[in-house]
Amino acid sequence: MKAIIMAAGVGKRLQSLNINKPKCLIAVGSTTLIRRSVNLLVSKGISDITVIVGFKGHLIRNELNNDVAYFENPDFHSTNS
Known part of the structure; x- marks a missing residue:
């Protein structure tokens, strides 16, 4: 199963x-x-996790390291997600 x-x-x-x-x-x-969200997903057997990052995405990457995959949203200012 996958999660975003x-x-x-x-x-x-x-x-x-x-x-x-x-x-x-x-x-x-x-x-x-x-981290709580990722831990919960993993505890439910979901290991294919992608995090959409934008605003200060490097801080999120530092928090989660290689535990998840990342997708960069360069339009986060207009989409806010």
Whole structure:
């Protein structure tokens, strides 16, 4: 089974919380939201995971390393995803 995580947007509604980083990198406890999502998918047997990145995508890549595949959305400012 495959999964796609949309994580390219700027996250304007949460800017007061996520100071200059994608909202999926907000930590709940000691784990980021995107890491929690990936861990949940893997625990359910889903190992083919692609993350769509855009805004500060390098930070998401640093968080997840090679645990997932990546697709770059260069139009994230207009599509917000």
